[in-house]
Amino acid sequence: MNEARTPGSVFNAVQLGYLVIESARLDAWRQFGEEALGMELAQRDERLLAFRMDDHQRRIMVQTGGAEDVVAIGWQLRDQAALDTVLARLRWRQIAVTPSTPEQARARGVAQFWQCTGPKGLQIELFTNPLLNDAPLRMRTSAFVTGAAGMGHVAITSRRPAAMLAFWNDIFDARHSDDIEAHISGLTLDIRFLRVNERHHSIAVACTRGRRMDPIRTRIQHFNVQAATLDDLSAAYVRCRKLGFPIALGMGQHTNDKELSFYVRSPSGFEIEFGWQPIAVDEHGWQPAVHQGISIWGHKPQQQTLGDKLGELGRALRSLLGTEFMPNGF
């Protein structure tokens, strides 16, 4: 195992813990999470859905609202010392941090969390103690790979990539895994992959080269979950297709982390990457490389209409006019 944590660093002490989505389409999300992605529906009422992937009470929550987006990302810190380090760094930069109420913490399935507004206006929620559920999982997927490397990764488009990367480096001691240069829809994209533990990346930041544009409506372009077996991956692909959830990118394999995956559009519009067997980074001798294109093979765009493309183009052009939120000092 890696033991690359240096004194004062929280590298290897941070992991992606949970995601909170806001959507008006709870019925579609229920079917998507339970029947397509193959997670366990842990709670359902008229205001909230919660899904289980492992022994945590909940990993993905969908609360009612109009954002159709990921609105908060929960990051689990290994212990109180790591949490204190991160909180001190935020406060030193005069970034406002507030503690959760007991009711808010219960809704997230954690004992307590601390909250601040992160890059692009995403809520960052920091916690150390998830509430656990030892009951056997009832899922169509045999298991998800979570553990100390967290539940997957998030990919974010940014018009201020230098500030966003500095934030994750300074607050989480994120390390640069590698880069991908990709050509998509006539744009050149530079994607930088950051790890906070042995997972090849917990955060990917994509930007357009030259003039910075953001063609993506949502704060998160996709999030990734990792299934335990190849059978889980192919079964999820078949279920998504059968149920009619649009496949954005067909099955393929990435150039950098070698993960085999497909991308399906969620009921809120952003995508989920459902994957299997990415490499883990061995800190000893790892060298960041620049890869050409996101895929060795596959990941062919599917079911994208001309309207989708025009929508993205319009958003990219409008994004030139707006500002992208960054926390104080970044």
Ligand SMILES: [Fe+2]
């Ligand atoms: Fe990904």
